[in-house]
Amino acid sequence: MSNSIHSDKIILEAKNLEAWFGDFQAVKGINVKYCERTINAIIGPSGCGKSTYLRCLNRIHEEIEGTRVSGEVLLEGKNIYDKKIDVVDVRKRIGMVFQKPNPFPSLSILDNVVIGLRLQGITKRSILMEVAETCLKKAALWEEVKDKLNSLGTSLSGGQQQRLCIARALAINPPVLLMDEPTSALDPIATAKIEELMNEIKRDYTVIIVTHNMQQAARISDYTSFFVYGKMIEHGLSSDIFTNPKEKQTEDYISGRFG
Amino acid sequence: MLKLNSKTQDAVLFYALRFISLTVIGLLLFIMYVLLKAAWPSITHNGLSFIVKKEWNPVEDQYGALPFIFGTLVTSFIAVLIATPVSILVALFISEYLPKSISRIISLLVEMVAAIPSIVFGLWGIFYLSPFVKLTLAPFLKTYFGYIPFFEGPSFGIGIITASLVLAIMIVPTISSICRSIFELIPAHQKEASYALGSTKYEMIKMAVLTPSVSGISSAVVLGLGRALGETMAVTMLIGNSPLISKSIFAPAATMASVMANEYTDASSPLHVASLCYIALLLFFITFLSNLFAKSIVKNFSKIG
Numbered sequence: 360m361s362n363s364i365h366s367d368k369i370i371l372e373a374k375n376l377e378a379w380f381g382d383f384q385a386v387k388g389i390n391v392k393y394c395e396r397t398i399n400a401i402i403g404p405s406g407c408g409k410s411t412y413l414r415c416l417n418r419i420h421e422e423i424e425g426t427r428v429s430g431e432v433l434l435e436g437k438n439i440y441d442k443k444i445d446v447v448d449v450r451k452r453i454g455m456v457f458q459k460p461n462p463f464p465s466l467s468i469l470d471n472v473v474i475g476l477r478l479q480g481i482t483k484r485s486i487l488m489e490v491a492e493t494c495l496k497k498a499a500l501w502e503e504v505k506d507k508l509n510s511l512g513t514s515l516s517g518g519q520q521q522r523l524c525i526a527r528a529l530a531i532n533p534p535v536l537l538m539d540e541p542t543s544a545l546d547p548i549a550t551a552k553i554e555e556l557m558n559e560i561k562r563d564y565t566v567i568i569v570t571h572n573m574q575q576a577a578r579i580s581d582y583t584s585f586f587v588y589g590k591m592i593e594h595g596l597s598s599d600i601f602t603n604p605k606e607k608q609t610e611d612y613i614s615g616r617f618g
Numbered sequence: 619m620l621k622l623n624s625k626t627q628d629a630v631l632f633y634a635l636r637f638i639s640l641t642v643i644g645l646l647l648f649i650m651y652v653l654l655k656a657a658w659p660s661i662t663h664n665g666l667s668f669i670v671k672k673e674w675n676p677v678e679d680q681y682g683a684l685p686f687i688f689g690t691l692v693t694s695f696i697a698v699l700i701a702t703p704v705s706i707l708v709a710l711f712i713s714e715y716l717p718k719s720i721s722r723i724i725s726l727l728v729e730m731v732a733a734i735p736s737i738v739f740g741l742w743g744i745f746y747l748s749p750f751v752k753l754t755l756a757p758f759l760k761t762y763f764g765y766i767p768f769f770e771g772p773s774f775g776i777g778i779i780t781a782s783l784v785l786a787i788m789i790v791p792t793i794s795s796i797c798r799s800i801f802e803l804i805p806a807h808q809k810e811a812s813y814a815l816g817s818t819k820y821e822m823i824k825m826a827v828l829t830p831s832v833s834g835i836s837s838a839v840v841l842g843l844g845r846a847l848g849e850t851m852a853v854t855m856l857i858g859n860s861p862l863i864s865k866s867i868f869a870p871a872a873t874m875a876s877v878m879a880n881e882y883t884d885a886s887s888p889l890h891v892a893s894l895c896y897i898a899l900l901l902f903f904i905t906f907l908s909n910l911f912a913k914s915i916v917k918n919f920s921k922i923g
Binding site for chain 2 (some may be wrong): 451
């Protein structure tokens, strides 16, 4: 478990959040608050709506045809689902790393990292290089790629590609970073590297991570939520959830009796 | 019924398939042989300078293919120039903007345009497009861009631009349907990667859809070009059929396909017939090259994709 040196300032809050695919309700009435500079794990059996919930937090769920969201998500007190809010600004402030490493296939390693900055109109090479180096270092990839920044991003191994995607997400400096099972496609060594770097990045970012791996949640997170059938059964300090859960369902799941 | 043992059955199937496949290839070679034989008098008489000679005068038995090569290349080039952006936009609209249920119908309708017979396009061109070019397009271009030499001279409604416009319409379904299938191959996670960085839909399309599709789009364009190069009926009806090389896009011209369709039945001298066959051989060669080129792009594309 990580040292809890974080502040108690609330950065992100979900209020009665619900999400649908057509008529199917995947996320039901979620209420939760996330503190600044913490790692928050979401665990639960497959199909429990945890990924969908995560995808509501940066409004990427709505990009799928036939989906719907209700409720509120407050980023620093402001509802990101407010009609006056531009979804593009929301996603610049809430970054995301996906299950499958997805660097842009036609871009170099360097361009993959700085593409978010280019989108914001930053073209000065010195700035781009500086950000690329900082972010690749934060993503623990710099040493491996510093001599081949112009090779294609897709020429890297799976684990390296995922760290490249983390660097890409960090480059636009979002206060909140969402991670959707970022290590499920990776081998144990690559997974260990990513867990290590998450401990580093929590100094500057708030991380919300969906994971299938309970050991991972226990190792890296400060707080854990447990989801079943789109509902949040329990949310609390990871140390409590994994040693002394309040709910019977949580206990059954973490002790491997169900799910 | 005759029952073959399994070994014989396989052998029969193998030889039957091999025979049919070889027949198709053999037919290709046979057509080339017949063309070559028919063109032979002109080939021996004119040699390769046939390609660069500008004179085409059946009355004096003077034959040069340059005006037709020029007509074919210019009309096809203009057609591709117009059709490419239109096709890409149509494909993007269908694949990225329309809900799935409607997109299927719209793409079917776009592909239906390819099913319209060439002669119908020709008639439409004569009744609608030709007056449009003469009365609207030509005066407009002359008024605002008259200083450009491409817009010199009078427009009679039929000529290079009219043929090119019809060709453009005819190849839009080809290019757009290939582009659409390429765009639909783009994995959702690429689009999401782009959205997650805070890109607008336009930026997402540029970054995640168009950039990785460049080689695929090029092969679609070359396949469209292939169709434009060989198109005969509509072009013959709209190009004016004069073996001229002019700067102006309003001038009448002739293409390799149109001169064959136009003159073959009336060709009297043996050299005239042979020269038309020589042109056919050249057209065959050009479309063959463009198809080969398109295939090589597709091959490279599938390597990346």
